[in-house]
Amino acid sequence: MILDFFKKYFLGFILVFLIGCQSDDDTPIVVEGTKNGFWLAADKGYIIEFTDDQDILYNVNTYGCSIADANFNEEEFAGFQFDVVNVNELIGVSELIASDIKFTRLENQNELCLSDQISQTEDPKVNFDHFWNIFNDYYAFFETRNVDWSQYENLGEHVTSENFYEIIGELVLLLNDGHVIIDDEENNIGIDAGLPGLLERLNSSLSGDLIIDSGEDYDRLYNQRLEVITLKYFGGEFEIDESENIAWGMLNNDIGYVNILGMAGYSANESMELQTLNTVLDRMMNDFKNSGVSKLIIDTRFNGGGYDMVSVEIASRFVDQERPAFSKKARLGNSFTESTSISVTPKGDFQFTDDIVLLTSPLTASAAEIFTLCMKDLPYVTIVGDNTNGVFSDILVHVLPNGASIGLSNEVYSDAQGVVYEAIGVGPTEENRVPLFSNDDFNEEKDSGIDRAVELLSSGN
Numbered sequence: 001m002i003l004d005f006f007k008k009y010f011l012g013f014i015l016v017f018l019i020g021c022q023s024d025d026d027t028p029i030v031v032e033g034t035k036n037g038f039w040l041a042a043d044k045g046y047i048i049e050f051t052d053d054q055d056i057l058y059n060v061n062t063y064g065c066s067i068a069d070a071n072f073n074e075e076e077f078a079g080f081q082f083d084v085v086n087v088n089e090l091i092g093v094s095e096l097i098a099s100d101i102k103f104t105r106l107e108n109q110n111e112l113c114l115s116d117q118i119s120q121t122e123d124p125k126v127n128f129d130h131f132w133n134i135f136n137d138y139y140a141f142f143e144t145r146n147v148d149w150s151q152y153e154n155l156g157e158h159v160t161s162e163n164f165y166e167i168i169g170e171l172v173l174l175l176n177d178g179h180v181i182i183d184d185e186e187n188n189i190g191i192d193a194g195l196p197g198l199l200e201r202l203n204s205s206l207s208g209d210l211i212i213d214s215g216e217d218y219d220r221l222y223n224q225r226l227e228v229i230t231l232k233y234f235g236g237e238f239e240i241d242e243s244e245n246i247a248w249g250m251l252n253n254d255i256g257y258v259n260i261l262g263m264a265g266y267s268a269n270e271s272m273e274l275q276t277l278n279t280v281l282d283r284m285m286n287d288f289k290n291s292g293v294s295k296l297i298i299d300t301r302f303n304g305g306g307y308d309m310v311s312v313e314i315a316s317r318f319v320d321q322e323r324p325a326f327s328k329k330a331r332l333g334n335s336f337t338e339s340t341s342i343s344v345t346p347k348g349d350f351q352f353t354d355d356i357v358l359l360t361s362p363l364t365a366s367a368a369e370i371f372t373l374c375m376k377d378l379p380y381v382t383i384v385g386d387n388t389n390g391v392f393s394d395i396l397v398h399v400l401p402n403g404a405s406i407g408l409s410n411e412v413y414s415d416a417q418g419v420v421y422e423a424i425g426v427g428p429t430e431e432n433r434v435p436l437f438s439n440d441d442f443n444e445e446k447d448s449g450i451d452r453a454v455e456l457l458s459s460g461n
Contacts, residue, residue: 035082039090039103040110043330043337044396044410045138047113048072048103058113059398063133065113066120068399078307079270095274097394098308098370099328099340099411119401124164127400128156131168134398139408140331144423145175165189176423177409178365178391184404194391201362201386205435210442221437222302228445233257239287241266241280248284251450255457256293256352258284260314263367264306274313281317282348289350295457296352297450298375299359301385301436305366308342308394315374316347318356318381324416325374328392331410344374355460356381357453360427361436365389372426373415384453385434387427432456 035050040060047058047065057072058065074082080094080101092101111117119126132153142149152171159167165182169191172180178194202218203211212218230236234257238249245262267276288296298318312325322345329336358375360383369388375381392413398406414420427433434449441448 035084035090038106038109040106041101041103043138043332044101045134045398046103047106047110049109058110059134060110060112061130061133061137061398063129064119064126064401065110065117066130066399066401067118068397079273096270096307096309098312098326098342099330102337121401122161123401124159124161125156127164127402127404128159128168130398130400131406132156134406135408138331138396138398138410139175139180140393140410140412141175141177141422144420145177147174165191178389179393179395179407179409181395181407182404183407184402186403189404194389198362198389202437205438207439210437210439212437221442224442225437225447228447229259229450232445233447233450239284241283243267243276246280246284248287250291250293251297251454254292254294255297255454256288256291256295257297257299257450259299260303260368260371262303262306263308263310263314263371266310273307273310277310277313278348281314285317285348285350285352288352293352295355297357297359297453297457299450300364300368300371301359301361301449302363303365303368303371304363305368308367308370311367311371312342312344312374313347315344315371316351318352318375319344319346319378320351320353321346323377326370326413326415327418328411328413331412336412353378353380355457357456358383359449359453360385360388360425361449362386362389362425363436364425365391369421369426370413373413373421376426377416382432382456383426383428384432384456385428385449386436387425388421390421390423390425392422 036052037050039048039050045060047060049056049058055072056067057069059068074080078094079096080092082090082092084090088105090103090105119130136149155167168182172182172191172193173196175193176197178192178198180193182189182191199212206212210221212221230238233251234249238247240247243266245266246258246260248256248258251257266280267273315325322343325342325344327339327341329339358372358381360372364372365388369392372388376383391409393409393411395407396410400406412420412422432452434452436449438448
């Protein structure tokens with residue numbers, strides 16, 4: 001399988017956490033206000049051991065424990081800052097992430113994570129048991145994805161070194177979830193569980209030589225589409241930020257166009273991400289204000305995601321008042337954590353609140369879908385294109401004893417009305433459904449999505 005088939009900005013939730021300071025008799029010494037000690041994020045299966053010298057991040061599941069990062073550095077993870085709320089509670093907060101990470105102090109290290117119990121082995125059966133239990137403990141969408149995970153628990157009896165990745169690969173493909181990933185760089189293994197379903201959707205209006213069978217095929221169609229947009233629709237005249245994440249311009253005298261290609265990477269320094277983004281947004285909105293634009297197309301069809309709060313920040317330039325946008329919660333055993341609700345508030349000197357068409361596609365994924373949740377209920381916004389990918393959760397990352405990384409969906413997002421779009425995606429009404437790729441578009445060198453958006457905006461519908 002091709003792991004990096006498309007340009008995605010997945011936030012691997014290997015984040016946060018701590019180490020213990022113990023006396024010679026193994027009785028924990030807990031000093032109020034200090035991080036030193038063992039901390040558990042139960043909904044993530046993360047234990048952090050904080051010490052004065054070296055911090056360690058562990059992954060724990062019902063079967064066992066492995067070391068995710070023996071040199072854990074909290075500053076390297078999505079701008080999180082960790083503060084001790086009280087002697088038994090630690091909170092990780094990031095301006096880029098919509099919800100905090102909550103840890104509770106352990107009096108002693110989890111027995112499965114003691115040095116003589118840590119799983120570091122290539123044994124395929126041990127690795128399978130870790131794999132199955134990681135999903136069984138933390139994956140949030142078995143029912144949604146119509147998969148009975150329990151029936152595969154004993155497959156470990158049939159696993160060998162030769163068929164290990166074949167077996168676990170077949171299992172994750174059942175989930176058809178683009179946020180379920182297996183990555184073993186050492187053995188050149190990359191499996192994206194959502195890729196077959198995504199290819200099926202992208203190929204639904206293609207035939208012959210245009211069918212996408214490889215990354216090269218996709219790159220060819222992607223580059224041709226961008227060339228048509230930039231040359232035919234803009235005549236090569238448009239603005240783009242330094243990170244090449246947002247491009248904008250005028251389609252004609254009164255219709256503006258914004259292409260948001262990513263929800264991350266605006267700054268090499270995560271602590272400057274939102275500040276840099278807002279500088280770009282100020283520039284873009286001033287251009288539209290000075291151009292007298294009265295209608296706008298926002299294109300997210302090639303946006304694979306990034307940070308939730310980047311999406312919220314961009315959406316803040318298109319809302320007329322504070323509005324509830326979405327809520328999220330994480331699986332915690334047989335229940336869920338408390339929900340976090342997010343609203344969008346107008347920001348900047350100028351907000352565009354006239355007619356907007358939002359273009360979406362199966363490639364609109366993750367944080368780009370969060371942007372769609374922020375925008376879809378605005379009375380002046382119409383969606384054109386196809387349903388988004390249907391993968392909203394931040395990716396929860398665990399490491400197997402053999403060193404391979406496993407990513408999975410652990411969180412449930414819902415819109416302001418409580419509707420969950422996981423596996424379905426957010427999309428247009430039937431009359432505004434336009435495929436991202438079609439034979440006609442490529443043969444005639446046009447973009448039917450933009451054409452439909454212009455038609456709607458010009459007619460006032």
